[in-house]
Amino acid sequence: MIHLEIIKGRFKKDKALNAEFPIRLLVIKEATGLLCMNSGDYVLSPGRVFFIPEEGIIRLEADVTSAYWLSFSGLLYSEFLLQHRDAQSRNLFMSLSFKDLTNIQAQKAFTLLEQLKREILAKRDVSYLAQYLSLILGFSAVLNAELMDLNVDELQQVLRFRAILEQYFKSERSTEFYAAGMGMNSRKLNAFLKKAFNKNLPELLYARLIREAEELLIHTDYSMSMIAEILGFGQANSFVSNFKKTKGISALEFRKIN
Structure with a gap:
């Protein structure tokens, strides 16, 4: 479901860069040259993060001292999409794009990737790896302004x-x-x-509960009482009122339009 390797060496354009899984991320630590796709050629530079769509063959015409080549499945990627529902996040891998991190941001990204490699080798469970991947994508795409000011710890x-x-x-x-x-x-x-x-803890808790409620409303035919019980609300009325307060429409209306 996820594969991460450190690549280095001289790469020629006549050979494609292989990936274990369809969604791909290339993080440049130190390299010179080009990333080549049908859409054009893109310069490799330290701290540049490439978000590579499922379609498209990746070729490098480059001398790579060190870069992280990460590929992952849609199952792991789904956690990121659930946590980041804005248009910028949804379109991150629609076509090739890149972000240039500052030196400090890049060092943090490298440290997170090194830790992810250890977590993969330790065979951590899917839900944990999905959370880790979501954190790395959010950070490397500079989607969470608050995260950029945090240190690695x-x-x-x-x-x-x-x-x-x-x-x-x-x-x-x-x-x-x-x-x-x-x-x-x-x-x-x-x-x-x-x-x-x-945000404070209640805000984060209820955001996660409402996110789960949305999934249950869309993908199951559970009653409001059953959903309330699954999510730990004391009564169905409590769930219904909290959902409407958060989303602006009732749970039944949400189910009908989705």
């Missing part, structure tokens, strides 16, 4: 929080629970979440 804490939230959002609501999972007190957790996400 804080970015790792973001990943830890997302993993805990993903496991317990249906059953746990208290700040104390998530603070304990993060090894922080409640005050420190709230300050960290505000810095990393510009």
Whole structure:
């Protein structure tokens, strides 16, 4: 589902760059030359991140000292799309695009990729790898302004929080629970979440619950009572009112138009 390797050497345009999976990311650490596609040739430069669509053969005419070649499946990519629903995110891999990271941002990206390589080798579960991939894509595409100001340790804490939230959002609501999972007190957790996400814990919890509710409303025929129970709401009325308050339409209306 995901493959990451460090590539280096002299590459000739007559040989395509192979990928294990259809969606691809090329992160340049140090290289000179060109990335060549039917749409044109693109200069390789340190800190440049290429977002490569499923269609299209990739060829390099380059001397590569070090670059990260990452490919992954649509299943892992779906977590990123669920977390980033704006048009810029949805179109990230529609055609070849790239971002140029600053030296500091690039060093953070390299560190995250090195850690991802270790996580892959450790055979971490799919949900964890999906969270990690989503973090790397959000960071390298400069989609989350708050993330860009975080140091590497804080970015790792973001990943830890997302993993805990993903496991317990249906059953746990208290700040104390998530603070304990993060090894922080409640005050420190709230300050960290505000810095990393510009949101507090209740906002993040309900955003995740509503996201899950949308999936259940679209892909199942569960009743409102059943969805409320799955998501840990005490009563169906509580779920229905929270959904309408967040989305601006009722859950039934949302189901009809989707």
